[in-house]
Amino acid sequence: MSDDISHPNxxxxxxxxxxSGAERDAVYRAIHERRDVRGQFLPDPIPDExxxxxxxxxxxxxxxxxMQPWNFIVIRSDAVRRDIxxxxxxxNDEARAMFPPERQALYSQLKLQGITEAPVNLCITCDRTRGGAVVLGRTHDRDTDLYSTACAVQNLWLAARAEGIGVGWVSIIRDADLRAILNIPDHVVPVAYLCLGHVRELYDQPELQARGWAKRHPLEQMIFHESWAQD
Known part of the structure; x- marks a missing residue:
């Protein structure tokens, strides 16, 4: 049998x-209005469609x-969400203690999850065996499967903004706890744990910026030309 897999046509x-101008503007609007939602979730269910x-x-x-390395664990169970x-x-108690004392008070005021408030939780995972031992384009950077899964997270986030659905990424959690609670096998990596739901309102800027934790850097400071800029 020939190994030639070229398509005849x-x-x-x-x-x-x-x-169109309106379509383009809608894409950029979703990008710039996307927010990490923590405390504005409503209990209204998200329709299946x-x-x-x-x-x-x-x-x-x-x-x-x-390679499409992602899987999606949809979580609606109250019991599972309570465990998470x-x-x-x-x-979060461990994380708070990692910051200097002068920042711990502000840290304690930040709501960093909506796990039990959001009607749907979603764990997006990366199956590191998907596609076999050798994958086109992954031959020199094994982590491209993780990068690909991050693209899936961003796609969902932007689509959610267009649908009027809020999304919050819960990153302060031990990998081992997620694996145990969700029965995730060893060869699969939990990349993002997300809270999804309708929201009362959205901040007009990132919430951490609005609350004085951090601020967005000017774009001009992030751009180099031809090579990494040297001081």
């Missing part, structure tokens, strides 16, 4: 037409070698 690309559109947007993300919340609380 390869597909032909079509024209790359730009979006809306959730499937969000998961479809995540599944349409680019992935190196088309308890794991967060333990990790």
């Amino acid at each position: 390869p597909p032909q690309p079509g024209p790359a037409r730009p979006f 809306v959730l499937m559109r969000l998961l479809g947007a995540a599944h349409a993300a680019p992935s190196v070698g088309l 919340r308890a794991a967060f609380d333990r990790a």
Whole structure:
């Protein structure tokens, strides 16, 4: 049997037409109005068709070698969410102690999760065996599967903004706790634990900036040309 897998009639690309002005503006609006939501969740359920559109947007993300390493664990159970919340609380106590005393008071005022308030929690994982031992484009950087999964997270986040759904990323939690509670196998990495739900309101800037924890750096300071800028 021949190993030639070339397509007898390869597909032909079509024209790359730009979006209309309104369509383009909507994309940039979703990007700039996306927020990490913690305390504004409403209890209203997310309709199944809306959730499937969000998961479809995540599944349409680019992935190196088309490996599509992601899976989506949808969590609605009160019991599971309580377990996750308890794991967060333990990790959050540890995290608070890592900051200097002068920042701990502000840290304690920040709401950093909406685990039990949001009607849907979602764990997006990366299966590090997806695609086999050798994957096109992953031959020299094994972590491209993790980068690809992060693209799926961002796709879902932007689609959620367009749907009027808030998303909050819970990162203060031990990997081992997530694995134990959600029964995640060793070869799978939990990349993002997200809270999803309708929201009462959104901040007009990142909440951490609004609360004085950090601020966005000017874009001009982030751009180098031809090579890394030297001081």
